[in-house]
Amino acid sequence: MSPLLSMMGSLFRKTIRAFFAMMLVLAGIAVASAAQAQGSPEKRIALVVGNAAYQAGALPTTANDAGLIAQTLQAAGFDVIGARDLDQNGLRDAMRDFLTKANASGPNTVVFVYLAGYGVQYQGDNYFVPVDAQIANATDVPVQALRTSDFTKSLAAINNRGSIVVLDAARANPFVQSNQPLAGGLALVDPDANQLIAFNAAPGTVAPQEAGPYGSYAHALAEMIRVGGLSLGDVFDRTRLRVSDLTKGAQISWDASKFNNDFTFFDRGPNAPAAQVSSYDNAAIRTKAIRDFNERDAYFAALDRDTMQGYEDFLAAYPHDAMARRVRAIIAARREAITWRETWNADTPEAYWSYLRRYPRGPHVWDARRRLEHFEAALEPPPSFAVIEYDVPPPPPPEIVYIDRPLLFFDDTDFGYPPPPPVVFLAPPPSDFVVLEPPEPSVDLYVLPAPVFVPVPDWVDPPRDVAPPENNIYFNNIHNTVVNNTTVNNTTVNQNGAAPAAPGLTTGQKLGAAAVIAGAGAAAMHVALPPSVQKKAAVLQKQNPAPAAKAAPATGPAAAPAVQPQGGNAAHALPGASGQPLLPAGKLPTNQAAPQAKQAQPPQAAPNAVQKPAVAAQPAQPGANPAAHALPGSKGRPLPPAGNTPAVKGQNQIAKTPAPQAAPGVQPNAAAAAPKPNVRNQTVKPATPPVVAKVPPKPKAVQPQVSSQPPVAAAPPRHVNPPPAAQPKPAPRVAAQPKAPAPKPQAQPRPQPQIQAQPRPQPRIQAQPRPQPQAQPKPQPQPQPKVMQQRPPPAPQKAPPAPQKPPEKKKCGAPGLPACQ
Incomplete structure (x- = not known):
């Protein structure tokens, strides 16, 4: 081998070794990153x-x-x-x-x-x-x-x-x-x-x-x-088992x-108790055949698995059980749901025709027809089309009766009696979680x-390797009752406001829990709103602050009048009201803060008291307030002009106001006999002294006084002292008069005799159901001066004036005439 080839081979081997070394480093980094991600809290x-x-x-x-x-x-x-x-x-x-x-x-x-x-x-x-x-x-x-x-x-x-x-x-x-x-x-x-x-x-x-x-x-x-x-x-x-139960x-x-x-x-x-239902915790229960259970446990085994196969195994093992009809209804609903799901996934005219052929009156008939209209296909399929073979077989005839219902409930009596509690597969609920209190x-x-938080059992630990959010009161106190940011541990409220945190928490989590419970406020116990919903709620509360406005009248102004009178009315508080002591009988209530004019005037609640004969003729009650009946001229009160003498309390009302003669055979009119508030002002003379001898004086005609108001038909005269057998006369009918200005008081008030100091003997008309006069003996005469009192102007009435008889002259009782018998 040449040196050149040997050198190239050496370089190639070095390159390969460097490449593998770099790959190993990258793999180590990836493993470390994965381990770090795996170790991070959930x-x-x-x-x-x-x-x-x-x-x-x-x-x-x-x-x-x-x-x-x-x-x-x-x-x-x-x-x-x-x-x-x-x-x-x-x-x-x-x-x-x-x-x-x-x-x-x-x-x-x-x-x-x-x-x-x-x-x-x-x-x-x-x-x-x-x-x-x-x-x-x-x-x-x-x-x-x-x-x-x-x-x-x-x-x-x-x-x-x-x-x-x-x-x-x-x-x-x-x-x-x-x-x-x-x-x-x-x-x-x-x-x-x-x-x-x-x-x-x-x-x-x-x-x-x-x-x-x-x-x-x-x-x-x-x-x-x-x-x-x-x-x-x-x-x-x-x-699922608990919901069925x-x-x-x-x-x-x-x-x-x-x-x-x-x-x-x-x-x-680690301190968890033994399982109360041992068979449920057995891993082999899910693989155990349904037919190996008894009838009651077989139903709950099928319900626990909740599969088509499990329900069909139950019907195969116990076709005549009391739960068989209920299981058939469950299978019918699940079979139809699976069929429609596959039809929808296919989403073709052939699929919808196949569904309509299998379920001609099923719950999704109208959905299938709408989809066929979308495809512009006929509702009826062609003579030959490819029928879809679904994963579930067609429903048997006993199931069709359940599918044809518009709504399928399982509480129908057609399904037999309710199933018993699943005691083998599910333990009873905790005693404190059976009945839950409704939330505020x-x-x-x-x-x-x-809702009111129910603590979890002591043997339940918070999840490990979990990063809970801040200020999570419930996570930090899973074993305690949390009520208004105060935790209750074993029915004992901690004085420092923080209960012992759940076991397994870090020191920081425990300190955070104590700080949250001590000062987080009630808002920490509520679920936070999504950001967009929170913004919308803030806008609506600004636009419509009605809840805050409604709370104010119920707490503030509604209770204020019971504590402090408004408008300075405390100066006019009546005796006996609001804890005021009652005055002794016959004494007048004194009020230095009120003006004299207010004392002399009658109460505003009864402005027409002096105008009503029934009221004016009532005797004074012990302890009553005479200021309500004060005479003009007393305590600086101005006198009205002459010709407007009012009825004076203490005089015989019969002698003051003559009544008209009743026509023979005519019954007294109750409406006409009622007292009228718009009677014209008349001069009332004091009662005449008693006549010892019954020698009639010379007759003297009594002329009615003329007032500044429009003329009103004068009432016919009457006897001063009617005989005992005389029938009660109806009150005079007075015509409606327009509203006239009240006459001005005189500049110089007349001296007022001391009438207020001594109560006057009252006429014997004390218990009168009606204002008509009754036969009475003569009153004891007492000299009385003429006292003038201004009456309020009469209110106009819409009733037309009633016809009145012309005034007649008195034939008795007047000066110079014999006394009336």
Whole structure:
């Protein structure tokens, strides 16, 4: 070999060795990077939406269900954002915000999505319905609702550890009440790679309506998430068994998974008790043949597996069992869902003709016809076409009866009695998780309700190698009851405001938990809103601050009048009111702060008291306030002009106001006898002294006084002292008068005799149901001066003036005339 060739061979060997050395270095760097990524803590993020306030019909539990699931995920270390009652724009913005967050979270992230509300299926796709949706026709669904497959495919395209999507939306919806209805429930779907999709009810079936406070599916899912050490598949398998137990077989949940990574919500601690159901934890139970179980356990074994093969094995082993009809209905719904899924995937006229031939009255008939119209194909297939052979055989005749129903529930009596509890496959629920207290109603816009947190068992540990978000109160206190930022550990409230943190946490996490509980505030316990929804809520609160304005009157002004009178009315407080002492009988209340004019005036509540005979004739009650009946001229009060003498309390009202003579045979008019507030001002003379001898004086005519007001027909005269047998006379009918200005008081008040100091004897008309006069003995005469009192101007009345008799001269009782008998 020549030296040249030997040199070239040596160089070639050196080059090869250098190349392999460089490859080894690169491989080491890649392994180190992978190890570093593998050693980094896992991140968990979640989106939770609970739509309840639908315009088409509200749902009672979905908002609470979302709050319960969000709280459970927070305890498991998830960074949760969520909202309730989102409209179409709000729902789209929230999903876009979450996709942005998932993209920025990194490859070591697990994603959880929970949507509770109304869900519909349309032409093979599932749609989640916002609260403002108006779906009158089937074609409105793609416009008014959001297609969930668009969202799930976007999640699957993100490089992360996996995603979990839960649709708690299979319900009987109030949309599309036409003769071309939508198929019931949700459509069967295939999850994408490294993804799990779950429904609250099996495809093609709907969950029954529940009153609350929580739905059975959310209740069962939250319970199983809190069990330490369960894999993701076991969580949803046990949820299906618990949902069947809670609803007495009326609801069967469903899930399909391609989630390949190991995942547990909580870890199982070293002090965990022995399994209460030993056979369930046996790995061989899933491979055990259905026929090897007894009748009761065979049904739950098939339900636990939830496969077509498992249900068919049950019918083959126990065709006459009480659960056989229920299993046939489950198979019928699953077979039809698989058939329609393959038809939709093929999406050809031959596929839709094949479906219509197999299910001529199936739930997806109208979807198949709409697709045929899209292809401009005839509804009836040609005589010869290639019939599609589906993966499942055609339904046997016993199954058709279930498929022809518009909605398929499992609570029908046709399915036999409810299944018993799955005692062999599922342990009873924890005693503190059987009945859950309803959460406080959320008052903030879009904020999810926050239920009362139930601590997880002591043997359940928080997940290892998880980076929880900051200020996560529930994750740091999974074994404690969290109430208003105060943790309760073993029914003892810690005085420092922070409970011992969950075991397995670092010192920094424990210190952070204590700081959060001490001063984070109640907002830390609520689920954060998505950024776009938070901005929308802030704008709406600025535009409509009605809740804050409504709270003020209930706390401030409503209670103020009971404590402090307004407008200075404390100076006019009545005795006995608001704790004031009552005055002794016969004494006047003195009020130095009130003006004299206010004391002399009668109360405003009864301005016409002196004008009503029934009121003026009442005797003074002991302890009554005489100031209400003060006479003009007392305490500086001006006297009215002459000719307007009022009725003076203490005088006989019969002697002051003459009544008209009643016509013979005419009954007294009750309406005419009622006191009138617009009686014209008249001069009332004081009572005449008693006549000892019954010698009639000379007759003297009494002329009525003339006032400045328009003329009114004068009342006929009457006897001063009517005989005892005389019939009561009706009150005078006074014609309506226009409103006239009150006369001005005189400049010089007349001296007022001391009438106020001594109470006057009252006429004997004390208990009168009517103002008509009754036969009475003569009153005791007392000399009284003429006292003039100004009356308020009469109010105009619409009634026409009644005809009045002409005034007659008195024939007795006047000076110079004999006394009336």
